[in-house]
Amino acid sequence: MLFSEYFVPTLREVKEESLSFRLSLKAGLIAALASGIYSYLPLGLRVLKKIEAIIRKHMDNTGALEVLLPALQPLDLWKKTQRDELLAEVMVRFQDRRGRKLCLGPTHEEVITDLVARFVSSYKQLPLILYQIQTKFRDEVRPRAGLIRSCEFVMKDAYSFDIDEKNLQKNYQNMYSAYNSIFSECGLRTIAMEADPGFIGGSISHEFLAEGPSGEDVVFFCDKCNIYFKEKEECPQCNSRKFKEKRALELGHIFNLGTKYSEKLDAFFLDKEGRRSPVIMGCYGIGVSRIISAVIEQNCDKEGIIWPKEISPFDLELVCLNSDDKDLFSFSSRIYRILSDKGLEVLFDQRAESIGVKLNDAYLLGMPYLVIVGRKNFLEGKIEIITRSNKERILVDKERLVEALSELTDK
């Protein structure tokens, strides 16, 4: 992709307090339409899609099947679980022209349980795991920190349906492992801990948190035991009261729902002996758009973002330091074509901008590798590769560039 033909409206000054929000706006990943309402610009959307692809891969591995449920939902369905009252404040509601009372789904337990109630009737159809990656709406009275708490956001929500608790446990464990794999593949260090099920309900639940300065939760960390804990006055392992307070952001939450929803929404099945039993459910959520913020908070420095390879919008940025220099420009263009043909995703900064502007932008946008084509090295047949994370610079012979980059990017 040629930088001059791309749409990356970077900003020099942004006043937002949150680290990830500030960098998201500065690097042109997102743009605010109103408080709590954001547009994904091309660079931000590329990151979102890569995260979604990682999530899909791991969901499919658990045997979950992808569906897409409506955002519009009849309020009647929510009355059956009394959650129309429990979620009254955050739920956007309206009456349509035909007089129907509808809401915008802040979550989908009711809709999915109703679907399964209509189509599943026998143990032979179970286990079943359904998931979707879909836009949710919440009337947040205090949206904050950009994608961290917004009124419209992308979630992955999965729901498992089993004949008994033992089978649910297996699915729950598989999801627990899948979540760890997803977050680590996105370049995140996360903490899993038992949690309060809150308005979703059920018995056991675990949440997955990422440390980061814009986090909404507080967790405690004991250096000595290397463990995290919550709401306790001392380390649960060594009983020491010397522990660190850290901010963390909830990225995922998994729930053992039992029969809470299936009983109320009539999702029953006939077992092998012909007995009618409520389906045993689990539910598993990930804040997809929020992952972008968490990744940025854990992977940045004062110059900008440092994308982990797996979710970086491009594999590398190629910078021609002086686009007026015809030899340099045509040489850079040739490199661009060669790398693109090799299947590498390259952002090629060939703009008629100063060296300073280009390098500043390259560090701000944060592709894992910066390939710098400058006059002096060019004359010596060399090209510079900067690893964004540690700013390590290496000079390679131009004949060895492709090889060096495929080693670095694993492509």
Added chain:
Amino acid sequence: MLFSEYFVPTLREVKEESLSFRLSLKAGLIAALASGIYSYLPLGLRVLKKIEAIIRKHMDNTGALEVLLPALQPLDLWKKTQRDELLAEVMVRFQDRRGRKLCLGPTHEEVITDLVARFVSSYKQLPLILYQIQTKFRDEVRPRAGLIRSCEFVMKDAYSFDIDEKNLQKNYQNMYSAYNSIFSECGLRTIAMEADPGFIGGSISHEFLAEGPSGEDVVFFCDKCNIYFKEKEECPQCNSRKFKEKRALELGHIFNLGTKYSEKLDAFFLDKEGRRSPVIMGCYGIGVSRIISAVIEQNCDKEGIIWPKEISPFDLELVCLNSDDKDLFSFSSRIYRILSDKGLEVLFDQRAESIGVKLNDAYLLGMPYLVIVGRKNFLEGKIEIITRSNKERILVDKERLVEALSELTDK
């Protein structure tokens, strides 16, 4: 994918009048949550994603950049173009807890023009084409025919921004060609004709229609001249009054918007001479979910759907006629693994159902090729391949199966 582990709730009896709606429900592509509100089940979502991939490919080829805009929009923005009144009936509106007046975007001209107004200021940043594939909401008083007119649907909307009319014309022509390629790649025969710009506005517009019994528009067709026309009493070419009336469904619409939105939303740029001018805009929509209905109406018979290869949920369905027959079952399973390893997308019906049920379902679901493994042929070392469209049956030696199928599927 194993049929027994998949979620395909087929239905025997469906009362809906519309041909495509009936088949979508019978084949378990979608499920109704309420009138005009549908869930995509796994099979339907696979089709939707393949259509989206075709659209993305052709949009990217025009140089358009993908973004994702919010469904939530401040009503104030719509007041600037007075379209809050024009679209009052179909627009879902509400006030949030902070007292903001918001609506759910039935379309995105205002939001995108506002975005460009904020970030584009110079001719150097133009041309620019942005597109998204996103969920739209319309308060339809008469939703009909399933995905054809629903309250929540997937649209592709693209917007071009140019310095002058000549450049807009070029983008308009490119989009026109891209639209023809998209529809034809989806397996559709479409008609492009000049149209009334309606509430979107602007000067010239063209719509793309697909013939089909559930279509909402009426077009006329002159057999002799082989042309379609609208609202005329005679064929515009031969003046004959002997023409056929046909029903057609609008799938796409492209508009020359001129400066209608840019002037009202302050999207101006400085040209080479430093003069301030409004950006010249075009907009280009495709009803993505609606394509599914149009494809079904043009590609079906009394047994069910006949998916065009390019958007078929699977490349083929493999049917083991008798799953109780151990030899037959293990032979079918081996074929399943071999074909899957070759990169073919295979739906493997290994259910303990009767031959009749399995073949009925295979014809209803409509994968382009059915690979039938039956006892008699198996003993002779043969496998039957049925081409779903013309029901042609061929027998191939089992050693030649992979070769025969990769010839047929081009994979």
